Structures are given as structure tokens and as C-alpha cells.
Amino acid sequence: MTPPAHARAVIIGGGVIGCSVAYHLTKLGWKDVVLLERKRLTSGTTWHAAGLIAQLRASANMTRLAKYSQELYGALEEETGVATGFRRVGSMTVALTEARREEILRQASMARAFGVEAEPIGPGEVKFRHPLIEGADVLAGVYLAKDGQGDPANIALAMARGAKQRGAEIFENVKAVSVTREGRRVTGVDWEMAGERGRIACDHVVNCAGMWGREVGRMLGVNVPLQACEHFYIVSEPIDNLEQLPVLRVPDECAYYKVDAGKLMLGAFEPVAKPWALDGLPEDFEFDQIQEDFDHFEPILEAAVARVPALGRAGIHTFFNGPESFTPDNAYHLGLAPEAENVWVAAGFNSIGIQSAGGAGMALAEWMETGEKPFDLGDVDIARMHPFQGNRTYLALRATESLGLLYADHFPLRQKASARGVRRSPFHHQLLERGAVMGEIAGWERANWFAASGEPREYRHSWGRENWFENAAAEHRAVREGVGLYDMSSFGKIRVEGPDAESFLNHVAGAEMAVPAGKIVYTQFLNARGGIEADVTITRLSETAYLVVTPAATRLADETRLRRLAGERRVAITDMTAAEGVLAVMGPRARDLMRAVSPDDFSNAAHPFGWAREIEIGMGLARAHRVSYVGELGWELYVSADMAGHVFETLIEAGARFDLKLCGLHMMNNCRIEKAFRHFGHDITSEDHVLEAGLGFAVKTAKSEFIGRDAVLRKREAGLGRRMLQFRLNDPEPILHHNEPILRDGRVVGYLSSGAYGHTLGAAVGLGYVPSEGESAEALLASSYEIEIAGRLFAARAALKPFYDPTGERMRG
Template sequence: MASVPSAARVVIIGGGVIGCSVAYHLSKLGWKDVVLLERKQLTSGTTWHAAGLIAQLRATANMTKLAKYSQELYGNLEDETGVATGFKRVGSITVALTAERKEEIFRQAGMARAFGVEVEEISPDEVKQRYEHLNIDGVTAGVYLPLDGQGDPANIALALAKGARQNGAQVIEKTLVTGVKRDGRCITGVDWEQGAETGHIACDMVVNCGGMWGHQVGKMLGVNVPLHACEHFYIVTEAIPGLTQMPVLRVPDECAYYKEDAGKMLLGAFEPNAKPWAMDGIPKNFEFDQLPEDFDHFEPILEAACERLPMLAEAGIHTFFNGPESFTPDDAYHLGQAPEMDNVWVAAGFNSIGIQSAGGAGMALAQWMETGEKPFDLGDVDISRMQPFQGNKTYLFERSKETLGLLYADHFPFRQKATARGIRRTPFHHHLFERGAVMGELGGWERANWFARDGQEPEYQYSWQRQNFFENVRDEHLAVRQNVGMYDMSSFGKIRVEGRDATDFMNHVGGGQYDVPIGKIVYTQFLNREGGIEADVTVTRLSETAYLVVTPAATRLADETWMRRNTGDFNVVITDVTAGEGVLAVMGPNSRALLQAVSPNDFSNDTNPFGTAQEIEIGMGLARVHRVTYVGELGWEVYVPSDQCGHVFETLAVAGQDFDLKFCGMHMMDTCRMEKGFRHFGHDITSEDHVLEAGLGFAVKTDKPDFIGRDAVLKRKEEGLRSRLVQFKLTDPEPLLYHNEPILRDGAYVGHLTSGGYAHHLGTAIGMGYVPCPAETVADLLASSFEIDVMGTRVKAEAQLKPFYDPTGERAKA
């Protein structure tokens, strides 16, 4: 066995395809002293039994970019290393058996065009022409991607490992990492065991590529890596005479995928109710192992498959395989720097798409480790999106039953997870629930998304058309526009920053000016060194030495981590106080009158102008009101100590009866903010979107010195903008927009919508998205003709940079 060095720049734990890819890409960047430690043999966990499907199209532009990179890498690896990867572009076909699935896959095809992926929508007869063995009874349509591929999973990993070695990395098998030595927020080295021999390797960084062991490896390293192994089934037939190379076939409505390989057919399943595995831990001797057969569990999939592909009924089964795969709570993998530690990185939890993801994920992580900053937006997979409670084993067990099947479930807009619910509840939860709230979930928070009417079933009925809550949201939307509505914002993150250097620290980490009077609220961004947006927050000065930073619920941990990593020598204390206060947003033209009815305080513009906060009495309790809005109306966010939330809610609800107060949900907030042109972090603004091109230059104060991103802002001002975030309004009121629909400018595809929704006040669908326009004037840009591709149909759209609703912002300042 290879000897383990005493020191390394980086230790990679885990020798599956992901660990091998990270080692390969770091060594390609010229890193020396890269050491990969594998407990048994390379690929012996889950890589060796993967199906090896290699698709290009993913849910977002950057995930698609990474998948396409993987394909290109695997195509060239054989020449570089001499190891055959088995990679070949065989194409793929996805077929729909319902009208709803047809809309889904046709919308995905539009998205593919926006992302530069070659795609073709095909009829059932055209499906049959490309896949002669398929029974097309019930098939409504198909989508064909000619450049999708398949490969040999184990050999891809071994080729990456060989490439890493060729560039100087050490890949050492049969070496178990047993523990670590730690100094504060850093791992200083790892302990290892190689047979009877033990030792220690000092290191600067550690990467957790532990696959289905990633959760327990994370615990050893002091970081949270939520994932759980599930049983994953497939069969391989005996050789079928005359069977030639076929495209990969997916029939998601029957939970099945098919792959021809060497004259045999592989049938795999993503069944809706999966079987979690190894609740008590993965056996220590697990190596190239498979799990017991469960034919009863797989039989319904096989029966449908024999109808869909009649040749299967005649073919003998050569292999019935059951092997574990790891799944995360949201079906997105984990990548990046762990929030809890400063030198621990993660690449794990690939949800059965590890082969097609490994190349791109390894490349992105290596670049991130090289520069210390994300090479492009990786918010979908950034490990910091995971909440601490999501490492709970019981939670992971329950959620993993669902997430495996969700890969092939209908991906309806607004679809909510059904398992592991009710964990994080705001102080107003039961008050809202009693009034008909239909809950959604984000980051574990139960949030009222919409309110059912009397006699209406308080549950989602999913569709790609107008869903059962469409009119409910319209009523809530118009109540906020015309009268007064109230909704719960308690799930938004609340981070307290205090200390003698609080002002100087905030002025370093944020683009705004925070040396403001006590009670002043600053809307602002935290920028990276390229001028991209790391966080989109409001900051309220509470005292001479204390600020409250309010963040989106999903990014609270990421935003807190960004601040912590940039504290330097500033004397500040950063504390998550999210659970300490409930927040009710009271919004609309009559919001001032409602608040004056329950409080003796003055809510006039003289005392409480827009962008300021004040302490108030409310009912028989106390609160703090922030005069800001995410819906574009006169209104206040009411911050209430958690112990008084019930009282304050009841006080507002009773008084609200005289004002016809409407209880509202998060869907209303989203439709109103889009109508007002307000950006949504993670959709419209990300770490790779320059703050000026996002139209947020007003929030950046370049006259102050030395804040993160200042140089990049000044440079882009001097060079000129390369693109702009444009707002679109469809001229036809019928089509619906969700996001990712392609944007056409003068007939050419130029981008995709980052947000999309229905503007109930305007009476049509709206969206926003970036349009490249280097060296162009705004007049030139807006003089163009714009269309949005909705399920293959081009719909004319009006375009402007200002909001379509209240462009001057007068209503919020009334």
C-alpha cells in the first residue's frame, strides 16, 4: 500500500467520482501536495454501480453549464489518460404521457434553447421513429436532446484519478480517516488508519467527498452535510438479439429510465415512495456491495415497463440490482466552503446524478478553492443554503423517502415537499392556520403562501395552468394595492451586528452608507470583489453600536457566514436573532389608518418617514415598526418580541375587521414585488450579477472608501455596462410565466427570464431578465422588439427598465 505523507496542502476524503474530480481539477490548477484518501477502493461506494447517464440540461443556466463541461471533459479524458471512459453521445428522449407533462418538457425545451443546449420537441410518431421498440400508446409528446450521452462510471472516476496522479496528486486507497485535529474554526490535520498502521497528516484544507458517508464525515469535521442514503433499483436484461445502440429513454410518468448497453437493456426506477437505508449507519466493511433484492417494491415499475417496452417481457433478467445512493433534502447537491469551518470544503450528496455532475462540480470547487470566491453563481448547490436542523437524522430519513421520487415527479410550479414538515413554525402559525392559511415550506419554515376561502379545500392542486389558488392570490394582491393586507415575515433572517466597530465594519462589508441616524433603514447589498451580489438585505441602525441586518429566509446562514468571514480585525459580535421576534407586514393604502387604530404612536411622514424605524406601543404590548416595503405600497413591518406575538396579532386582526383587512401569503408578496420590479436574491441577483447591471447602483455609495467590491463598481462605471436587467410585460394576458423562459430580441435568443409571475394589477404575466447590451444606450436597447418563448410559442412583450407599477415610488412614501 502507498505510504501516506506527513503533510499536504489539501486532503480529499473519498475516492468516488466526485473526490477523483476534485483531485484532478486541483492538480490541473497546479496545486502540489494534493492527497486523496479512500477508505477502501476507488469507486467502491456508489460510483461503481451508477447507471452512467450524462445529460446536459439542468434546472438553471449554471448547472447546465457544469453538466455540459462534464460531457466535454469525459470526451477528452481518454486521450489524456489512456483510460477508456466509455463516453458516447447517444442522445436522449424524454416522453410525456399527460398534457401536464407535455407542457413541462416543452417548457424545459425552451429553457434548453435559452441555455444553448440543442433540443427538439417531437411528436409521438417522431418518438417512435427514434425509438422503434417503444409502445407509444398514451404518449403525448417527446423531447430529444441529440448531444446527451452515457459512459462507464467507474472508468470515468479511474481516468480522473489517473489524470490527478499524472499532475502530481497522490491517490491512496485502503486508508480510513478516523479523526481530525482542530484549532478553532480550522482543521489542522487528519488521523488515518491503513490496516494495522496509523498516522496523522497535517493539512491546510480538507474536502469532504464522502458520498453517502458525507453526513458522518461532516460530523467528524465539525460541519453539517445533510444527506441520507436510499435504496436505488435497476435491472439489466440478458443480451437481446439485434439490439443496437439506442438513445437514453426517460418515461418519468412511469418513474422509469432505459439505457441500452452492449446489447442489453438497463431499466432503472425513481419511485415516488423510496426506501431510506442505513438509519443506524453504513456498515464499516461496505465495499462494492449491493443491498437485498426487493422485487415486490420494484414490480409495479417493471410491469409498466414491460408494457412500454414489450421486448422486456421476452428478455431474461441478468441482474436485479439494489444499491444505495445519497439524497439531500432539496434534491440539489452540496458544494462549497462549509459555514461552520474556515478550511473545510464539501462536494457530496449528488442525488443519483453524480456522474453527469462530477466533472463540472470538481472544476467549480477547485476554482473556488483557488481564488476564495465562487467562479460563478452556485447558489443552487452552495452548502450554506442548508439549515442546521436539516442535519437531524430523523428529518433526513423522512425527507429522503420523497426526494428520490421527486427527480421524476411532475415539477409543477410552486410544488411543495410533502414529507418532514411542520418543523419551524413562526409565532403566528396557528393564528394563520385557523384563518385558512395554506402553508409552503422554505428552509424548514412553514410559511402561509395563500389563504383558502370558506368552503375551499386548503391545499394545493398543482398544474402548469392557472392553479387553484390563482384567484385567491389575485384577491390578496388587489387588497394590498387598494386597501390593506397583512402577512407573516417572521421567517426572514434577522442578524444583529454590534460592537464598538459596528459602523466601520458595516461600511466595509456593505455597499451602502451605514453612518446614519439611529432608526434609519438602509437597503443595501454585500458585494464580492467582482461587484457581484453576495447578499441583498436591509440594515437598520438600532443604536450607536448596533445594527439589525434582515435577510431572505433561505440565505440567512449564508449571509451571516459572509459577514463572519469578513470581520477581519473589526471589534463586532454577530448574532442570529431570527427566532427572537415575529414580524407582521401591514401593507396597503389603509395601513397607516389601521396602525393608528391600535397604537398611540405617530405614523406620519414627519415622525416616521419612509426608511425609518421607531419603537411603538401596540395594543397592550410593545413593538418596533420599520417603514419599508417589498410590495411597493405604503406599509410597515411590525417587529414583535416572540412572547407578545399572539397578543399583537389578535389586536391587529380585531381592529382590521373595521378596515376589511385581508390576510395574505408569500405568493402575493412575490407577485407584487415583481410588478414593482423589486429583485429576488437567487433569481434576479446573484454573486455573478454586477450590482450596476442589476440596476441597483443607487444603493452603492462609492464616495466612501474601502468597501468590498468598490474597485469593481468604479471599473464597470468607467468601462460601461455589458448587460441590463430588463422588465417585460406580455401583451397577451393568457400565457403564464414562471422563470427561465427564453428572451428573444429582434428574433434572436439573447437570454432568459430570471423571474416570472402574474401581475394581477396589470392583468398579464410579467418577468425580468438580463439582456446583453454592451456599448448601447438605453434608447437603443428599448427600441428593439422583444418576445418571450412560452412553451415554444413566441409572445410579444413590452420592455422597460423602470417598474411597470408605480415607477416613481410615490405610493410607498405617501
């Protein structure tokens, strides 16, 4: 039997992910679904996966997908007749350090907000639930009773059978070798089987090729950054009277343990991983393993034998080393590839493929069915990956670190140490010379804070006040009380130009784009549900040209959305990010500094808030945008890359007279949260309605039709189901990050979408949504609020308007 001549969807890869996508597409009624597997089903990574199936992930929607997987696997056997081996055995994570104790207790609090049962337990309870553990140094644990484990291969085969029962065709030993294209669409997949070749004309292609995902992506013309790494585990000889125990994770020793068939399995995520097959994956790899490296694994095994002595007494039955794929940020890749209109990706699952497959397959199938993400998938959307991240040298360097980060301390602002320095602003070296401590996002090196002379330029992470806390506080005060300077060059800059630019942007954006040249408009790109796909400022440069400024991390996603929506309109869309450096001059004395470096008029009358214009500065030229993300008087100066160094020197030299302080982006985040300015990806996402996010002022329904307009009108008529509030803790000591539960009158009603320290307000500040159906603002604010941090409750004030400068007078002054 050979593949058919046409399919609505061709899925490449027959591991658990490909089988899940096929299963869920057919569940939605897709009939002509074809899955091609180069060897046999599950023969890549799935067959040797550990099969741990946890519920709790780092965000609400990733948890939602993991919980769906559990529910699906529990029902598959009845549907398909294939036993999945799924059992709810529970899981337990233990802490050996104070930092880890804080982390797992914060996770337990987060679980409450996400609807996951998680029980903090003491050392005695840890020993009771897992009698094999030596726990004299265990400080605490968290127990999740509904976590489970299953048979990875059978889970995949069950979904494959379910897909076939609904009409999918699955072909083993058939390799996809090339494709045909028309423009940005793949029109056919060429296959090879035992010397025979053929072609399937198709409407969609899905790359589920696992550790072959990068190479298959190249064949399809899309970027899928991932790297295979060695992953080690051992299985003991049978242990007499070994009963079923919860899965045990000891992340401080890089180890996890599970009981299966009377044996004990030990797996590891070592701190320094070993990338595999850097010159290409073996063509004949099938149900295979890699040469053992006992020396690499020995330190973890030594600690494990001390932690679980029964492991040492039993002896080793199997020492296994098998490859798995890892991505640059340890989040898997899902969604429509930016480079194509019908190429989808579900790959790079970072050792959580079994627990993620059900939910990922469901979400991708619904996305393919409707053309819209079913809910916010920003954590894993393939559009977050930038082209350079497919570079093999970059991937090898980053994979060496990223595998180990799975069990490292997950400090919220932890900076990756590997594969750094790829993208640098025009001011990079000038900032380093003056004490900048760099962080990284989307490859961009960005000054996050500035060290004092003689102070170590390094992060010392913790869950409380980190070593840079006072440095950021001083920068914060400079912007609030004097003048500060910081680099915003990494923010995306997309030029939209052409005869149809105005009408096109009026279709895409919620605000009115028929404005005079020089006007800056704050707006959102909405989806049909009124959810926020992008949060941008748009400056009209001329009658036919606009500049769209986006966050650094979402520049590619935002540009891709614009390109897809442009259709036949007469517009050119160009990424201009690297063409200009951007310096922000912010603070009450910003006007004084600008007057010292430029002969132009910076009065309110000549240059009001929300306008941009060309200026002279030093001996050069710039475009000065009067906007603010910190809530103070100031300008963002856009300077061509060739003049950037000169403009920086000019500002630094003149700034000495005004006590100008160089600032980092931690300061910017602290200031913006005092002003309750939303952060895309945390506070506002594709499933957050623009009105419930408190951004109705940026939507102009009086203008002609735009995406999301009907949803805005419906919501206005129906009323808000929830509202975003700002919270300030009464206690000045704790630190907020995000995902801390919000309690209203003693009951959990939500969680913080973002948090930071408000140095002017003198306490930590957070933003979060609270249900408000049928309630007035007065009733909502009359309640008593608390924020839960690692199991402790802290009273908080709530507000709809910003605690700092609620009228916005300071930045308009």
C-alpha cells in the same frame, strides 16, 4: 507506502467526485494533494451508477457544469490512456400527460436559452428514434442529440490517473478516522491502514465521502445533510440485434432505459423511496449491494414491460439494488462549509454524480484556488443547508419523498409533503385557524395563500393558473386598494453589535452605514467582481448596533459571510430570527389601521419612509419599520415572540373596520414583480454586477473602501454589458415562472430570471437581463421583444422602470 506528513489538501473519498476534485486541483497546479479512500476507488456508489450523462439541468449554471463534464469525459482517454466509454448516444424524454407535455416543452424552450440543442418531437418521431417503445399514449417528446453515457468507474479512474500524473497521491484502504483542530480550522487528518495509524497536517480538507458524507462531516465538525436510499435497476438478458438507442426517460412511469453491450437496462425513481442504513452504514461495505425487494420494484417493472415489450421477452439477467445518497432538496452539496474555514464539501449527488462530477470538481477547485466562487453556485452551495437539516429523523422522512421527486412533475411552486412543521412563526396557529395554506422554505412553515371558508386547503398544481390563483388575486387587490396583513417572521434577522459595527458594515456593504439610529438602508454585500452575495436591509438600532434582515433561505449563508469577514474587528454577530415575529401591514389604508391600534404618530413627518422606531401597539410594544417589498404604504412590525400573539389579535380585531385581509407570500411575490423589485437567487446572484442589475442607487462609492468598490468604478467607466429589463406580456392569459427565453427582434438573447402574474397590471410579468454593450436605453427599448413559453412566442413590452408606480410615490405617501 503510507500517506505523507503534510498535504495542501486532503480529499476524503475516492469515488468519481473525489477523483474529480483531485484532478482539477492538480490541473490548477496544486502538487501536494492527497486522496484517502477507506476501501478501493469507486467502491461506494460510483461503480454501480448508470452512467447517464445529460447536459440540461434546471438552471443555467448547473447546465454549464453538466456540459463541462461531457466535454471533459470526451477528452480524458487521450490525456490519460483510460477509456471512459463516453459516447453521445442522445436522450429522449417522453410525456404521457398534458402536464408533463407542458413541462418538457418548457424545458426545450429553456434549453435554447442555455445553449443546449433540444428538439421537440411528436409521437411518430419518438417511435422512429426508439423503435422498442410502445407509444400509443405518448403525447410528445424532447430529443437531445448530444446527451451521452459512459463507464462510471473508468471515468473516475481516468481522473484519478490524471491527478496522479500531475503529482497527487492516492491511497486505497486508508480510512480517515479523526481530525485535529485549531479554532475553526482543521489542522490535521488522522488515518488508519491495516492497524497502522498516522496524521497528515493539512491546509484544506475536502469531504467527498458520498453516502458517508454526513458521518465524515460530523467528524470534521460540519453539517452535511444527506441520506442513503435504495436505488433499483434491472439488466436484461442479451437481446438479439439490439442496436444502440438513445437513453429513454419516461418520468410518468418513474423509469429510464439505456442500451449497453447488447442488453437493456431499466432504472427507477419510485414515488415512495426506501431510506437505507438509518442506524449507520456498514463498516465493510465495498462494491456491495442491498437485498433485492422485488415487491417494491414490481409496479414499475410491470409498466416497463408494457412500455418496452422487448424487456419482458428477454428476461432479467440482473436485479440490482444499490445505495445512493440524496439531499433534502435534490441538489448536491458543494463549497466551503459554514462551520469551518478550510473544510470543503462535494457530496450528495442525488443520482447525477457521473454527469455532475467533472463540472463540480472544476468549480470547487477554482473556488479553493481563489477563495471566491467562480460563478453563481447558489443552487448547490452547502451554506444553503440549515443545521436542523442534518437531523436523522428529518433526513429519513424527506429522503422518502425526495428521490421520487426526481421524476415527479416539476411544477415551479410544488410544495414538499414530507418532514414538514419543523420551524413555525409565532403566528402559525393563528394563521392556520384563519385559512392559511402553508408552504415551506428552509424548514419554515409560511402562509402562501388563504383559502376561503369551506374551500380545500391544498395545492392542485399545474403549469397554468393554479387553484389558488384567484385567492392570491384577491389578496393582491387588498394590498393595492385597501390593507393587507402578512407574516414575514421567517426572514433572517442578524444583529451586528460592537464598537466596530459601523466600520465593519461599511466594509461589507455597498451603501453608507454612517447613518443616524433608526435609519433603514437597502444595500447589497458585494464580492470583488461587483457581484451580489447578499441582498439585505440594514437598520441602525443604536450607535453600536445594527439589524441585518435577509431572505429566509440565505440567512445562514449571509451570517457566515459576515463572520468570515469580521476577522479581528470588535463585533458580535447574533442570529435573532426566532426572537421576533414580524407582521407586515401594507396598503393605502395601512396608516388608518396603525392609528387605530397605536397612540403613536404615523404621519410622514413623524415617521417617514426608510425609518424604524419603537411604538406602542395594543398593550404591547413593537418596532415599526417603514419599508415595503410590495410597493405600497406600510410598516413591518417587529414584535418580541412573547407579545406576538397579542399584537396579531389586536390588529385583526381593529382591522375589521378597514376590511383588513390576511395575505400570503404568493401575493407578496406577485406585487414585488410588478414593482420590479429584485429577488435574490433569481434576479440577482454572485455573478450579477450590481450596476447591471439596476441597483447602482444602493452603492455609495464616495465612502471609504468597501468590497467590490473597484469593480463598481471599473464598470461605470467601461459601461454596462447588459441590463435588467422588466417585461409584461401583451396577452393576459399565459403564466410566467422563470427561465423562459427572451427574444429580441426574433433572436434569443437571454432568459427570464423570475416571473409571476401581475394582477394590477393584468398580465404576467418577468425580469431578465438583455445584452446592451454600447447601447443607449432608448435603443434597447426600441426593439421588439417576445417571451417563449413551451415553444410558443408571446409579444411583450419591455421597460427599465417598473410598470407599476415607477416613481415609488405610493409607498412614500
